[in-house]
Each structure stands twice: as C-alpha cells, then as structure tokens.
Amino acid sequence: MGNDINILVVDDEEDMCWALENILKMEDYNVVTTTSGNEALKIIKEKAFNIAFVDIKLPDFDGMELARLIKQEDSRISIIMISGYYYKDDSDIQKGLHDGIYLTFVGKPFDNVEIRKVARRALELSKR
Amino acid sequence: MSRFGKTKNDNISMSKLEQELGTSELRYKYLCNMILTSIHSSILIINKGLNVIYANKNFLDKSKQAEDETISKKIDQVFPPVILSYTLLPQRIKEVFESGRSYGGQQMTYRAPGLPSRVYYYSLVPLKDSLDRVDSVMLLMDDITEQVRLGEEVRRAERHLASVVESASDIVVSMKPDGAISTWNSAAERISGFAIRDALGKYLSDFCQEDQKNKMESTIKALNSGRKVSQVELNMISKGKNKILLFWIFSHMVDDEGKIMGIVGIGRDLTERRELEAQLIQSAKLASVGVLAGGIAHELRNPLCISSSAAQILLESPYDKKLQKECSEKIYSGIKRASHIIENLLRFARPSGGCLDPIKINDVINETITLIAEQIKLQRIKIEKRLSGNLPYIEGNGNLLKQVFLNMILNAANSMENGGTLTIITELFNNKLVGITFSDTGCGIPEENLDKIFDPFFTTMPVGKGTGLGLSISYSIIKQHNGAIYVKSTVGKGSEFIIQLPAIK
Incomplete structure (x- = not known):
C-alpha cells in the first residue's frame, strides 16, 4: 500500500524523528522529517503530504499554531499531534480536536503499533 | 584607712x-x-x-x-x-x-x-x-x-543588672583588657556547657573552634587597642564537643578617663536560626522543584519515548543488523540522558549541607542551565553565556548557589513571557570579587517595587504561582557567602541582577 503515501514528521529531537521514521517506514510510507516548524511550512509547500506528525512543543513554534498553518496551507493533510507535555484530556488538546485542526493526539512515550494504527486510520478516513 | x-x-x-x-x-x-x-x-x-x-x-x-x-x-x-x-x-x-x-x-x-x-x-x-x-x-x-543609703542603692542596681545579665538568653561575658574572662553568665554556662569556674581566667579563644581561635584573638586584640565595636560570627565548641554557631558583638568598657577597663562580649546562638533558615531554603527549593517538574516530565518523556520506540523497532526487525545496532545506540543514549536528568534534579533537591568548599562558579552556572534547559527552551528563551575563562575559585556551597542561579533564571524567564534573551556573564572585579550578571530582555521591575523585591513573601505573581520567597532566600544565601546582590531594572526593557562573591586569594 505504501509507496505513494507521504508522511511529514516535525519534532525538535532528531532521535525522535529517527524513531518515527523507522516506525512508519515498516509500512513502506515515504517519510520526511524536520526539527523546525518554519522548515516544515516550507516543505509542505513543495510537496503534498497525506499525514503530518507534529510535536506540540517546538523551540521556534507553538505546535498547535503550526498545525493550524499546515491545515491552512493544505486542508487535506491529516494532522496527528504528539507530545510529552500534554495529556489527551487537557483542554488545549480537546479544543484543537473539537475544532478539527488535528485528527488525534498521541502522548509520549507511545507504542510503535499505536503510531502505525493512527496513521492507517488517518488514511482510511481521508479516503472516504 | x-x-x-x-x-x-x-x-x-x-x-x-x-x-x-x-x-x-x-x-x-x-x-x-x-x-x-x-x-x-x-x-x-x-x-x-x-x-x-x-x-x-x-x-x-x-x-x-x-x-x-x-x-x-x-x-x-x-x-x-x-x-x-x-x-x-x-x-x-x-x-x-x-x-x-x-x-x-x-x-x-x-x-x-x-x-x-x-x-x-x-x-x-x-x-x-x-x-x-x-x-x-x-x-x-x-x-x-x-x-x-547610696551603697544600698548601688547594690540594688548591681543586683538588678546582674539579674538582667543572668536572665539574658544570650551569652554575656566580660573580660579584662588582655581578654582573660572575668564574668560568665548562666546563658554562657547553658549554651557552652562550661561552668563559670571552668571559664574564669581563661580566654574566649580557648572555647573557639580550632581554626577560628586566631580570629577571636585578633578581634579581642583590636578592641583592646581602641576599636570600639566589632561584630563577628565565630563558633564555639561546647563541653560536649558540639559546634555552636554564635554571632558576637564586642565592645569595650572604659573608665572616666577613657582608659579601657575591659571588654564585653555578647554572643547569640544562631543554631536555631540557621536551622530555620535551612528549612526555609529547603522548602523554597522544593517549591522550585515543583516549578521544574513540568519541564522535567517533558524532558524525561523524550528519551524514554526514543528508547521505548527503538526497543520495539529492535524486536520488529530481527534481520537488519545495521538497524539493530542503531537501535541499541539510541536506547543506550536515551537511558543515559534520562538518568542524567533525574540525577541532576535529585542532586538539586537534596538538602544542602552547611559547608563551604572551593568551587568554580562557571561549573555551577552550567549545571544550573542543564537543569532548566528544557523549561527555558519551551518558553522560547535563548541563553547567552559569556563566562570568563580565568576566574579564581570562590568559597561556596554549590548546591545553594545553584538554587540562587536557578531562581535568577526562572525569574528572568517569567519576565519574558513572549520569549527573549537571558545573558549570563561571569567576570572578575579588582582581582577579588567574582561577579555573576543575569540580564534579561523582559518586562522589567517598576521602580516602586525595586526596594521590595528582596522582602520575604513579596510577589507580583498571581496567588498560587509564586511564593515570593525566591529572591529573599537568594539574598540570604548570598549573604551567607559574604557576597552581595544588586539589581538594575527598566520597565519594558529588562532587568539585571548582579551577584558578587569574594574570590579565594
């Protein structure tokens, strides 16, 4: 199923990018990673992505705001927020979910299976 | 006659x-x-x-x-x-x-x-x-x-004075001009454990901590040669061989012609005050540990997450030797990083002992920054270090100073809600003072608050956010180090805190 699916990973930790890339590559997705919010905005202008994994706390950007900008740029991208700082039931997270800016939230640390599951589900939803 | x-x-x-x-x-x-x-x-x-x-x-x-x-x-x-x-x-x-x-x-x-x-x-x-x-x-x-009648009056006044001296909770001791003890009140007996008969004719330095005997002798000598008052913190060793922290005020007694008749020393037992101070410092420290906890949690979850994902990739890829090696490395470095963070926090949270050791101030600053780096990064604050390469050692307690520096950094961060730059400078003044400057680009402190910021419980933060103890405790820690702390601030431009600590000669 893989090769035509593009996924963007935005996390300020390089090792975190490495982990997500390897988790997703097992499903044969094309994975592009960046540690910067500004860089991410540039990348999505050049290439179409199906899914973006966005870390909420970035040094140069508020992840929530980045998600909104990505959505503005390309509304077809399914965004999945990841964070070690927030919990799923935090009101900030719930608000973004409610507004439909992102599809779901995954807290760190996560199971690799869970990442692949939310990616698959995002693709299914976007197909409908 | x-x-x-x-x-x-x-x-x-x-x-x-x-x-x-x-x-x-x-x-x-x-x-x-x-x-x-x-x-x-x-x-x-x-x-x-x-x-x-x-x-x-x-x-x-x-x-x-x-x-x-x-x-x-x-x-x-x-x-x-x-x-x-x-x-x-x-x-x-x-x-x-x-x-x-x-x-x-x-x-x-x-x-x-x-x-x-x-x-x-x-x-x-x-x-x-x-x-x-x-x-x-x-x-x-x-x-x-x-x-x-006059004699009786004098005796009554003497008895009154004697009972004042006797019932004083501070040590009151009088000495002949050469320093030989001539009176020793009951507080002195109680605090030191030495009865009056053990003290009479001896010298105060006989009861001092070994390495402070000389300082006591020179203090008494200075009084005897005309210096009027002197205040000094010198420890006594009690009969039970315990160290007693004492704050001394010495003055001399003179006769009508101004000739020195003797020396009076009043010693206040600081043990209890020091204990309370230490407790206060510790509780303020735990409060700042609370502030750090949010950042620490986030900081811990990243290496944990990387290690956990890498371990799972390792299980999922039994044949890819190169990836396996990579995973092992990520797991190892993730665990190392996590335990370093915990180590740092625990070392900071531990109660500080009272002893002062020769320390390098730049090391203390770097360790403090490690402790708070993640928190600072999240607040989009850039730390610019300009640390002088050839600073002398200072005598201090690294853990207590870390608490002061952490407080300085947290305050600066709080004043820069929309991010900014915190510049930390270390330098040497006149070859005898090590200066540490924290200057931020934050909101600044209004002039009317400048003389209150070191007061205990003064805070402009909302209830439940700040204890108002940070700066007052920093002040008392710096005082304990015989140092000084100054502040300059302009509303809208930023604040500058300058700490000066004596260098070891």
Whole structure:
C-alpha cells in the first residue's frame, strides 16, 4: 500500500524523528522529517503530504499554531499531534480536536503499533 | 584607712589641746571649743566612771538631747538600752581604758525620738594625759546614713543588672583588657556547657573552634587597642564537643578617663536560626522543584519515548543488523540522558549541607542551565553565556548557589513571557570579587517595587504561582557567602541582577 503515501514528521529531537521514521517506514510510507516548524511550512509547500506528525512543543513554534498553518496551507493533510507535555484530556488538546485542526493526539512515550494504527486510520478516513 | 588616720590626728591634737587647756590658756580653749562645735561628727567624751563629761553640739542636735540631759550622765542614760546591748558600748569603753588602744570601725543605728533613724560609724579613742595614762575615752560618731543609703542603692542596681545579665538568653561575658574572662553568665554556662569556674581566667579563644581561635584573638586584640565595636560570627565548641554557631558583638568598657577597663562580649546562638533558615531554603527549593517538574516530565518523556520506540523497532526487525545496532545506540543514549536528568534534579533537591568548599562558579552556572534547559527552551528563551575563562575559585556551597542561579533564571524567564534573551556573564572585579550578571530582555521591575523585591513573601505573581520567597532566600544565601546582590531594572526593557562573591586569594 505504501509507496505513494507521504508522511511529514516535525519534532525538535532528531532521535525522535529517527524513531518515527523507522516506525512508519515498516509500512513502506515515504517519510520526511524536520526539527523546525518554519522548515516544515516550507516543505509542505513543495510537496503534498497525506499525514503530518507534529510535536506540540517546538523551540521556534507553538505546535498547535503550526498545525493550524499546515491545515491552512493544505486542508487535506491529516494532522496527528504528539507530545510529552500534554495529556489527551487537557483542554488545549480537546479544543484543537473539537475544532478539527488535528485528527488525534498521541502522548509520549507511545507504542510503535499505536503510531502505525493512527496513521492507517488517518488514511482510511481521508479516503472516504 | 583614712578614717583611722583622721582619728589618730584628732587624738594627737586633742591631747595637745588638753595640755594647752591645762595651762589655762583661754585662747586655746576657745579654739578647741570652736573646732568641737563646728565638726560634722558627733563627739562624746566619757570618763572612767562611764559618765559623759563632754558632748559636742553635733551630738546634742542629732540626739535631740539638751546638754544637761547628757553631761554628767551615765552612758546608759544617754543611749537607749537596745543600742547598748547591741554595741556593748560600756564594755568596749572599759576595754579602751584598759588597753589604751583605739577601738573602731563599727556601725550603729541610732534613732533619736521623733527623727528617722540614722546610721553611724563609730570609734572609741583613748585620750591620754602627759603620763600616757588614759584619762578619758572619746566616742566619735560619723553619720554615714547617706553613704549607707547610696551603697544600698548601688547594690540594688548591681543586683538588678546582674539579674538582667543572668536572665539574658544570650551569652554575656566580660573580660579584662588582655581578654582573660572575668564574668560568665548562666546563658554562657547553658549554651557552652562550661561552668563559670571552668571559664574564669581563661580566654574566649580557648572555647573557639580550632581554626577560628586566631580570629577571636585578633578581634579581642583590636578592641583592646581602641576599636570600639566589632561584630563577628565565630563558633564555639561546647563541653560536649558540639559546634555552636554564635554571632558576637564586642565592645569595650572604659573608665572616666577613657582608659579601657575591659571588654564585653555578647554572643547569640544562631543554631536555631540557621536551622530555620535551612528549612526555609529547603522548602523554597522544593517549591522550585515543583516549578521544574513540568519541564522535567517533558524532558524525561523524550528519551524514554526514543528508547521505548527503538526497543520495539529492535524486536520488529530481527534481520537488519545495521538497524539493530542503531537501535541499541539510541536506547543506550536515551537511558543515559534520562538518568542524567533525574540525577541532576535529585542532586538539586537534596538538602544542602552547611559547608563551604572551593568551587568554580562557571561549573555551577552550567549545571544550573542543564537543569532548566528544557523549561527555558519551551518558553522560547535563548541563553547567552559569556563566562570568563580565568576566574579564581570562590568559597561556596554549590548546591545553594545553584538554587540562587536557578531562581535568577526562572525569574528572568517569567519576565519574558513572549520569549527573549537571558545573558549570563561571569567576570572578575579588582582581582577579588567574582561577579555573576543575569540580564534579561523582559518586562522589567517598576521602580516602586525595586526596594521590595528582596522582602520575604513579596510577589507580583498571581496567588498560587509564586511564593515570593525566591529572591529573599537568594539574598540570604548570598549573604551567607559574604557576597552581595544588586539589581538594575527598566520597565519594558529588562532587568539585571548582579551577584558578587569574594574570590579565594
């Protein structure tokens, strides 16, 4: 199923990018990673992505705001927020979910299976 | 002694006078009478039969007796029986007649009818004729009522002062100019465990901590050579070999001419205060651990997440040797990073001991920054370090200083809500002070608050956010290091906190 699916990973930790890339590559997705919010905005202008994994706390950007900008740029991208700082039931997270800016939230640390599951589900939803 | 001397002189002049009187020279009689009348002592002359043969005006006035009630009367008719039995006057007079020697130095309380009682110092002086036989005995009475009253007053004041000194909760010790201990109050006994007999004649330095004996000696010496007051923190070693932290105030006692008579030292036991201070510092530290916790959690979850994902990839890829190696490395470095973060936090949270060691200030700053790096990054604050490469060591407690620096950084971060730059500079002033400057680009402190920011519980943060203790505790920690802390601030531009600590020579 893989090769035509593009996924963007935005996390300020390089090792975190490495982990997500390897988790997703097992499903044969094309994975592009960046540690910067500004860089991410540039990348999505050049290439179409199906899914973006966005870390909420970035040094140069508020992840929530980045998600909104990505959505503005390309509304077809399914965004999945990841964070070690927030919990799923935090009101900030719930608000973004409610507004439909992102599809779901995954807290760190996560199971690799869970990442692949939310990616698959995002693709299914976007197909409908 | 002078009283005796005077009595003897009187004795001589009296016997002379008698000789002159014997030659019936009226001029001398007149002179003699004049002296006896105007003298401020009461005088009675008594013959062998214990009859009063002469009483001067002073006696008659004081006793409110007429001359004819006194002269030629027996001594026991002149004095009330109570006085006679108390002083054994008739017997004493007889003894003087027999021995020919003066009897003196006794007190007698005499109360004339209708007058308040008065206290006399009396002596009995033999009056001898030309053949050196005792002809009569003179009773000389000096009114010392006023002296006795003053003496009692002095004693009362002394007792009062002594009880003040005794009941003081501080050590009060007085010393001779050379420093030898001459008084030692009960607080000194209680705090040091040494009884007064152990302390008298010794020197305060004998009771000091080994490495502080010299400082105590030089303090006392400086006072003795004219310095008026000195305040110093010096520790004592108690009889039970415990260290007692004492804050001393010394001053010297001078006589009317300004000569130094002795030295007084008041020592306040700081143990309890230090314990409370340490508790306060510890609770403030735990409060800042709470502030750090949010950042720490996030900081821990990243390496945990990386390690956990890498471990799962390892399980999922049994054949890819290169990926396996990569995973192992990520797991290892993730765990190392996580344990480093925990280590750092625990080392910081641990109560600090009181001891000061030679430390490198740049190391303390770097460790503090590690502790808070994640938190700062999240607040989009850039830390710019300009640390001088060749700083001398300072004497300090790294953990306590870390607390101060952390506080400085957290305050700066709080003042830069929308991000900014915190510049940390270390430098050497005049070869003797190490300066650490924290300057931020935050909101600044309004001028009216500048003199309050070091007060305990002063905070502009909403209830529940700040304790208002951070700066006051930083202040007391820097004080403990014999350092100083200054602030400059411009609203809208930022604040600058400058800490100065003495360098080790």
